[in-house]
Amino acid sequence: xxxxxxxxxxxxxxxxxxxxxxxxxxxxxxxxxxxxxxxxxxxxxxxxxxxxxxxxxxxxxxxxxxxxxxxxxxxxxxxxxxxxxxxxxxxxxxxxxxxxxxxxxxxxxxxxxxxxxxxxxxxxxxxxxxxxxxxxxxxxxxxxxxxxxxxxxxxxxxxxxxxxxxxxxxxxxxxxxxxxxxxxxxxxxxxxxxxxxxxxxxxxxxxxxxxxxxxxxxxxxxxxxxxxxxxxxxxxxxxxx
Amino acid sequence: xxxxxxxxxxxxxxxxxxxxxxxxxxxxxxxxxxxxxxxxxxxxxxxxxxxxxxxxxxxxxxxxxxxxxxxxxxxxxxxxxxxxxxxxxxxxxxxxxxxxxxxxxxxxxxxxxxxxxxxxxxxxxxxxxxxxxxxxxxxxxxxxxxxxxxxxxxxxxxxxxxxxxxxxxxxxxxxxxxxxxxxxxxxxxxxxxxxxxxxxxxxxxxxxxxxxxxxxxxxxxxxxxxxxxxxxxxxxxxxxxxxxxxxxxxxxxxxxxxxxxxxxxxxxxxxxxxxxxxxxxxxxxxxxxxxxxxxxxxxxxxxxxxxxxxxxxxxxxxxxxxxxxxxxxxxxxxxxxxxxxxxxxxxxxxxxxxxxxx
Numbered sequence: 001x002x003x004x005x006x007x008x009x010x011x012x013x014x015x016x017x018x019x020x021x022x023x024x025x026x027x028x029x030x031x032x033x034x035x036x037x038x039x040x041x042x043x044x045x046x047x048x049x050x051x052x053x054x055x056x057x058x059x060x061x062x063x064x065x066x067x068x069x070x071x072x073x074x075x076x077x078x079x080x081x082x083x084x085x086x087x088x089x090x091x092x093x094x095x096x097x098x099x100x101x102x103x104x105x106x107x108x109x110x111x112x113x114x115x116x117x118x119x120x121x122x123x124x125x126x127x128x129x130x131x132x133x134x135x136x137x138x139x140x141x142x143x144x145x146x147x148x149x150x151x152x153x154x155x156x157x158x159x160x161x162x163x164x165x166x167x168x169x170x171x172x173x174x175x176x177x178x179x180x181x182x183x184x185x186x187x188x189x190x191x192x193x194x195x196x197x198x199x200x201x202x203x204x205x206x207x208x209x210x211x212x213x214x215x216x217x218x219x220x221x222x223x224x225x226x227x228x229x230x231x232x233x234x235x236x237x238x239x240x241x
Numbered sequence: 242x243x244x245x246x247x248x249x250x251x252x253x254x255x256x257x258x259x260x261x262x263x264x265x266x267x268x269x270x271x272x273x274x275x276x277x278x279x280x281x282x283x284x285x286x287x288x289x290x291x292x293x294x295x296x297x298x299x300x301x302x303x304x305x306x307x308x309x310x311x312x313x314x315x316x317x318x319x320x321x322x323x324x325x326x327x328x329x330x331x332x333x334x335x336x337x338x339x340x341x342x343x344x345x346x347x348x349x350x351x352x353x354x355x356x357x358x359x360x361x362x363x364x365x366x367x368x369x370x371x372x373x374x375x376x377x378x379x380x381x382x383x384x385x386x387x388x389x390x391x392x393x394x395x396x397x398x399x400x401x402x403x404x405x406x407x408x409x410x411x412x413x414x415x416x417x418x419x420x421x422x423x424x425x426x427x428x429x430x431x432x433x434x435x436x437x438x439x440x441x442x443x444x445x446x447x448x449x450x451x452x453x454x455x456x457x458x459x460x461x462x463x464x465x466x467x468x469x470x471x472x473x474x475x476x477x478x479x480x481x482x483x484x485x486x487x488x489x490x491x492x493x494x495x496x497x498x499x500x501x502x503x504x505x506x507x508x509x510x511x512x513x514x515x516x517x518x519x520x521x522x523x524x525x526x527x528x529x530x531x532x533x534x535x536x537x538x539x540x541x542x543x544x545x546x547x548x549x550x551x552x553x554x555x556x557x558x559x560x561x562x563x564x565x566x567x568x569x570x571x572x573x574x575x576x577x578x579x580x581x582x583x584x585x586x587x588x589x590x591x592x593x594x595x596x597x598x599x
């Protein structure tokens with residue numbers, strides 16, 4: 001499969017801090033990739049580099065065969081890169097429905113008419129339909145995380161970057177979310193998912209990357225990677241005896 | 242084709258879904274529209290039943306509300322907190338005096354050119370001030386305006402420090418009769434104010450309004466959803482400058498004199514306007530109207546108290562910012578969810594029966 005997204009020797013340094021350090025990752029079209037790592041490992045920074053929210057210190061980012069390294073975020077999203085933010089950024093004073101319209105019309109290039117229909121459908125699959133006309137500021141944290149995903153979905157992204165959207169969910173809610181993500185992935189959307197809840201990740205992703213101190217520590221089949229002693233030490237704090 | 246793609250993501254349900262209905266008006270807004278039409282009719286007919294004093298006051302209210310709507314669009318939506326809009330009031334005013342006085346251009350034509358001229362001037366200005374963020378942007382816009390003011394006070398053909406006056410022949414182009422002239426100026430100001438409000442309102446109802454409202458609430462998120470935040474802000478800045486220039490032309494056509502201090506006055510054209518928007522409710526269309534009414538009412542009732550009036554104005558501003566930081570109308574929206582000029586899109590939900598079938 002051709003790589004949809006390719007990071008070549010990408011680094012992001014903040015002064016002496018190497019938030020992301022010489023990372024090489026390729027994501028195939030249609031793949032579901034999971035990213036784990038302790039807090040501060042550089043996972044969210046990696047997303048910011050992919051979306052253009054921040055510019056890499058070094059390296060090159062290719063998406064769909066294009067060099068997007070210097071492309072501004074809005075242009076990347078129009079090419080099909082959608083994201084959810086770890087800390088939700090709802091358009092607080094707009095309704096949930098209007099939040100989605102922004103994604104459908106600007107990122108997704110839909111006409112206003114099309115966008116109404118599209119967003120109404122996305123609201124249904126993400127379970128926000130009955131909240132459609134409420135201002136986003138009235139949503140709970142969990143609903144806000146759903147909104148993050150729904151908004152990105154309204155763009156009909158080719159690549160969906162999910163940043164810790166399952167954190168804080170109950171077991172049942174988490175299973176529901178996994179079901180939704182599987183469904184989205186099943187329709188051909190490429191997914192990169194950062195999460196701490198490993199069993200949720202493993203049920204969707206076919207490949208797992210572990211990050212630590214800005215670098216890729218391990219990469220491969222989720223079960224094999226999780227069995228790796230160094231990963232266990234770094235990630236779970238289990239010392240290798 | 243896009244509908245087909247929509248079906249892909251939304252799944253099989255797209256095929257059987259009924260057309261989606263979206264409402265753009267509310268019951269309150271329909272009632273209010275009738276009320277607004279009545280008030281407008283009364284204002285238009287004012288010259289036939291009111292006196293010149295009323296016309297002057299209403300004209301002032303009209304241009305202030307237009308300035309407030311524009312500043313609200315800039316600061317309340319596009320996040321561009323400018324304290325230098327007086328630059329464009331002054332530019333528009335000077336352009337009118339220069340074209341009519343030096344080039345003998347017809348006064349109406351000169352007025353129409355004042356707006357585009359201010360818009361044009363705002364383009365190079367934006368290159369400079371758009372490099373600045375937040376408070377630096379605010380100060381930067383102020384500095385630019387001061388620079389314009391200093392330039393005006395150095396250029397001899399613009400009357401240097403003492404400024405310019407409109408001559409009688411120019412005024413007679415509007416009408417030789419003084420009363421007719423007063424009526425004409427009043428109606429022109431009213432039309433201009435309505436025109437500016439219509440632009441702002443239609444803009445906010447359009448897809449660009451959706452982008453602007455999104456930028457207001459979260460700039461990074463709107464960029465991540467495909468909104469070109471820089472271009473949107475740039476267009477708003479230039480369009481606002483052009484409209485402000487037009488208003489500036491009209492203001493000084495009524496004042497008959499312009500000087501660097503009066504034309505580029507931060508107090509008259511920006512501070513007062515910010516007061517109106519912040520008190521009325523920033524980021525709402527209703528706010529600038531409320532704020533303007535509050536300001537004018539206070540000024541009219543307290544004009545005799547001199548300095549105390551300004552102190553009271555300041556105290557009121559502080560009280561409202563503490564008690565209702567979103568302004569008077571912001572508080573109303575939070576409490577009653579009332580919108581007189583709805584810009585939103587309300588999805589008409591399917592009935593519970595329909596929904597449960599899924």
